[in-house]
Amino acid sequence: MKLGQINLKSVSGGLCYLDAGTLYGVVPRVLWERKTPPDDRNRIPQQTNCVVATIDGRNVLIDTGYGSKLPEKQQRNLTSEPGDPLVQNLQAAGFEPADIDVVVFSHLHFDHAGGGTRLNEGGDVVPSFPNAEYIAQRREWVMATSGLPELRGAYPQENLLPLHASGQLRLIDGNVEIMPGLRAVVTGGHTEGHQALLLESDGATAVFLGDICSSRMHLPVLWCLSYDTNLMQTRRIKADLLGEIADNGWLALLDHDPDYAAVRVSRDERADFVASELIESL
Numbered sequence: 001m002k003l004g005q006i007n008l009k010s011v012s013g014g015l016c017y018l019d020a021g022t023l024y025g026v027v028p029r030v031l032w033e034r035k036t037p038p039d040d041r042n043r044i045p046q047q048t049n050c051v052v053a054t055i056d057g058r059n060v061l062i063d064t065g066y067g068s069k070l071p072e073k074q075q076r077n078l079t080s081e082p083g084d085p086l087v088q089n090l091q092a093a094g095f096e097p098a099d100i101d102v103v104v105f106s107h108l109h110f111d112h113a114g115g116g117t118r119l120n121e122g123g124d125v126v127p128s129f130p131n132a133e134y135i136a137q138r139r140e141w142v143m144a145t146s147g148l149p150e151l152r153g154a155y156p157q158e159n160l161l162p163l164h165a166s167g168q169l170r171l172i173d174g175n176v177e178i179m180p181g182l183r184a185v186v187t188g189g190h191t192e193g194h195q196a197l198l199l200e201s202d203g204a205t206a207v208f209l210g211d212i213c214s215s216r217m218h219l220p221v222l223w224c225l226s227y228d229t230n231l232m233q234t235r236r237i238k239a240d241l242l243g244e245i246a247d248n249g250w251l252a253l254l255d256h257d258p259d260y261a262a263v264r265v266s267r268d269e270r271a272d273f274v275a276s277e278l279i280e281s282l
C-alpha cells in the first residue's frame, strides 16, 4: 500500500497462541470470550505483524516477530511456526535479508525482537539482517539488558547482545526523527521505553502502535494487556494516540491482530474507539 511516497508492506513474523487472560488484563472473561473464543488451552491466536516501509529507497523493517530460535518448550506452549517465518514471509514479499537497511523495534519483548537474530551454521547467534542498522530506544535497551530479577524471562539476552556485539545497534533518546518520514514517539506504558512509530509522507500518516493497542479488540481504552508495566500510562497514551488517529483519519497499524494488519479508527458515543475500516494486509 502507498502512504504518500512511502511504500508499506505488512509481513507476518509468525502466528502463535497466547493465554487469553494475559491479553485482556482486568477485562472479565464474559466480555472478551464473545469477541475471541479461546481454544481448549485457553489461548487465542496472535499474529506478529511486522511492516516494511520503503522510504526513499531504504527498506525499514518495523519489529521482527519471535524469530527462529525459541526454546522447544516455548514453541510447544505457543504453537509457534517452525523455521524462520519472518524471513520466509519477507522473501515471499520480495525482500532478502540483505535488502533490509534499518530495523526498528517498538520494544524488545521476545515476540518483537526475537526475529532480529538467528543461529548461523556454527551455532552462533548473529543478526538476521547483515546490512541493517538496528534501532531501539536507549531506555528500553537499558531495562532489557539490566538483569533486573523482576524482568526475568521478558527479554531473552540472546535476542539483544549479538546486535550490540556486531556494531549494528543504534540507540535513540526520546521523540526523534529517525529519518525523514519516520518518527519515534515514546509512549511508555507497556514497557518503560516502548515507542510508537509514525510514518508520514505527503500529508498521509500511519502509526505503528506496538503493544499500546495490539489488536482491534484492544481499541477500547481500558482493554489492556496484563504485561503492561505501567497500566495507567498505557491507558492515558492510548486515549491520546487513538484520539489523534481518529480525528486526523490516520492509519493504525496493529501488531498482534490475528486478522487485520491495519484499521482506520473512529470515536464512539462512550468516548471510546471502534474500527471504522478493516484492512487485511498492506
Ligand SMILES: [Zn+2]
Binding pocket: 107, 109, 190, 211, 227
Ligand atoms: Zn510486548
